[in-house]
Amino acid sequence: MKVRLLFFASLKDIVGSRDLRLDLPANSTVGDLLTELEKSYPQMKAYRPVILTAVNEEYVDKSASISEGDEIAIFPPVSGGAR
Amino acid sequence: MKVRLLFFASLKDIVGSRDLRLDLPANSTVGDLLTELEKSYPQMKAYRPVILTAVNEEYVDKSASISEGDEIAIFPPVSGGAR
Amino acid sequence: MISRPGELYQITREPIEVQGISRKLLRAADGAVCVFEGVVRDHSKGKRTLYLEYEGYETMALKKLEEIGLFVRGAWEIGTVAIVHRLGRMDIGETSVAVIVTSSHRRPAFDACHYAIDKLKKVVPIWKKEFFEDGEVWIEGQ
Amino acid sequence: MISRPGELYQITREPIEVQGISRKLLRAADGAVCVFEGVVRDHSKGKRTLYLEYEGYETMALKKLEEIGLFVRGAWEIGTVAIVHRLGRMDIGETSVAVIVTSSHRRPAFDACHYAIDKLKKVVPIWKKEFFEDGEVWIEGQ
Secondary structure (H helix, E strand, O other): OOHHHHOOOHHHHHHHHOOEEEOOOHHHHHHHHHHHHHHHHHHHHHHHOOOOOEEEEEOOOOOOOOOOEEEEEEEEOOOOOOO | EEEEEEOOOOHHHHHOOOOOEOOOOOEHHHHHHHHHHHHOOOHHHHHHHOOOOEEEEEEEEEOOOOOOOOEEEEEOOOOOOOO | EEEEOOOOEEEEEEEEEEHHHHHHHOOOOOOOOEEEEEEEEOOOOOEEEEEEEEOHHHHHHHHHHHHHHHHHHHHHHOOOEEEEEEEEEEEEEEOEEEEEEEOOHHHHHHHHHHHHHHHHHHHHOOEEEEEEOEEEEEOOOO | OOOOOOOEEEEOOOOOHHHHHHHOOOOOOOOOEEEEEEEOOOEEEEEEEEEEEEEOOOHHHHHHHHHHHHHHHHHOOOEEEEEEEOOOEEEEEOOOEEEEEEEHHHHHHHHHHHHHHHHHHHHOOOOEEEEEEEEEEEHHHH
């Protein structure tokens, strides 16, 4: 199934792109996707404990399942706002 | 001893003046002064439980003693600021 | 007016320019600004307010503003503080009082600002008279 | 931008005009305005910051600003709320984020404003990159 991936901040730097299209096996979870990505981008492994993920602009945890056409955003802890 | 009295808000309205000069017996306290004023302005009695007093711009209680030349301010609870 | 680096205390009869004050105070080390403005609202205890007048014991009020400012500077890790109260006639929507606190981090800015306005309301000798269609009344604290 | 009577949520690349926003929001029934501004400061972890860049997942960030606004409107008795975050390059002293809450009384304005900025910092997908003399670094939350 085809999905769209978005990367932000340091994750975008690691992947070298803000926006990727990917073809995933059916019934993949967000965790499966991260494991797959870590093969191509080993630096991502260090982020695994803190990484945040959103599917279609809603936060999800790693067990969330992915559907055809989803927009999956992968990013480090946010740092907007102020101190 | 000569003192200067200042009245604010509703107390000013009762006394009809913002500023009075008065000659007080030596060793008067603020409480003595209020009792004296209540003779001339009986409406002040209703304010006795809530009235605030300052001598030379510092809050004092009714037992505070007064000295020659003091500026004594008499006023209702304050209502500046905002809700 | 009492104005020192990092501090401003003022009793004024002019409109309060909050943004101008906060930009003048702000230090390069500050990452947070908390502002409280008290504004004249259109009603009080169910009655429609037309406008307000504030009067104050001006010299003592200024001293009390300074006392509050010095206290919050000691009690919280803040950068700068300004406390300004306006006197005279004010229409609905006008700012009667402003407290501005800048600091490196946000929590002390909120805490100091909130404390300052609460304390101001209790100890600063200023009184508000509300004007209604059918009369006027001094609003006095409790 | 999401703008309704009493509410404004915005992700912008322009300077944030706090005073203009608060005057536009203010209702005649409001007596209190609490404003928080996050400002670019000149240092971070002991290093001298030259300037910052903020980037965001803009569509999701706007949704999250709205969620926070709707929550605080439900949780506290406030009149209006605006939450605006700026993206792009900002110099020292510029405002990156502003939360403005108006209400009849002051306590809910403080509480809602403080909650909103704390929550924003946790959930709104925006990241800050700090530029130093000897390099640049993403500041990432915990």
